[in-house]
Amino acid sequence: MNPRQRRGMVLIIIAVLGAIAVFAGVSSYVSNVNTQVGSKVAVLALKKSRSAFAVIQQSDLKTVDVPKRWVDPHAITDPSQVVGHKLAVKVSSGSTLTSDVLVAPTDQTQHQRFITIKVDAVTGGATNLHPGDSVDAYAVYADVEGLSKQVRVLVHDVKVVAVSAPQTDQGSSSSKGTNGSPANYIAVTLALTAEDSLAVTYASAFAADLRIVKLPPVSNQDPSDDGPYDADKLGGKAVPEGSK
Incomplete structure (x- = not known):
């Protein structure tokens, strides 16, 4: 193989390696974009602002599609988990609902x-x-x-x-x-x-x-005793x- 042929072979190898690097970069970019705008999760948010201790009604809720990558681990997706519950803090319109903004559930009755x-x-x-x-x-x-x-x-x-x-x-x-x-x-x-x-x-x-x-x-104890x-x-x- 003469010098000209050797130079040609080196250029071909460099071109192949460059193509592989470009392909890897494009694949990584596409994968990153998919995690941000690809798969989405429907989470619950408020249609309007509600004050602390307000009781959440079904009419207060709306769903918002959020990229799975950015979904809060405490985000709520099931309306049954919030309807009838109270807010612990004021929540602004459009804010997604999370379990940590709700008053902790209790079995206390209104007479207790x-x-x-x-x-x-x-x-x-x-x-x-x-x-x-x-x-x-x-x-x-x-x-x-x-x-x-x-x-x-x-x-x-x-x-x-x-x-x-x-x-x-x-x-x-x-x-x-x-x-x-x-x-x-x-x-x-x-x-x-x-x-x-x-x-x-x-x-x-x-x-x-x-x-x-x-x-x-x-207990059969009679409190009158x-x-x-x-x-x-x-x-x-x-x-x-x-x-x-």
Whole structure:
């Protein structure tokens, strides 16, 4: 092979390599374009702006096609996941809906109040409690003027909504805080009626102690039998505070 032929062969090889490089570049570009404008996903968006805590209706929704590459992982595509739910924040017109802008679902009814109370981590009766358990709440009155020292059933057979891990009340002494809250406590959230929530709130502020009593899964207990327990039932005399 003479020098001219060798030069021709080198040029042919260079041309082939260049063609391969161009083909690879074009393929990469086309693939990138396809991920941006090719495959699309229909997600839900709002037709008009809605304020925080507004209830989403079917008429508020529209679908928007978004390239699959740019779809938010929390984007919502099914109307049943949002219709009837509340917005946690204000959402502008045209914004796509995501699960993190919705108020967390709850089984709370319009007649219930969720209230969280502190009970002693050891003696309060909150150990081994789980959401869904049925409980009674007892209040121990010992320092309320005009009221006999006694134990009262505040609420009977109510549901536990949430139970925290044991916590330490940094503002309390090693035993009791100024409002009777223990230094080491568990926060228990109960589902109560409006009246019962007031009774529990009063006891949390003024009772010497507040305890949670877990009930068995099936209980035939008659709440009418749960009257106040005081010194009379122990054979003594119940004397209101301040009496001689």
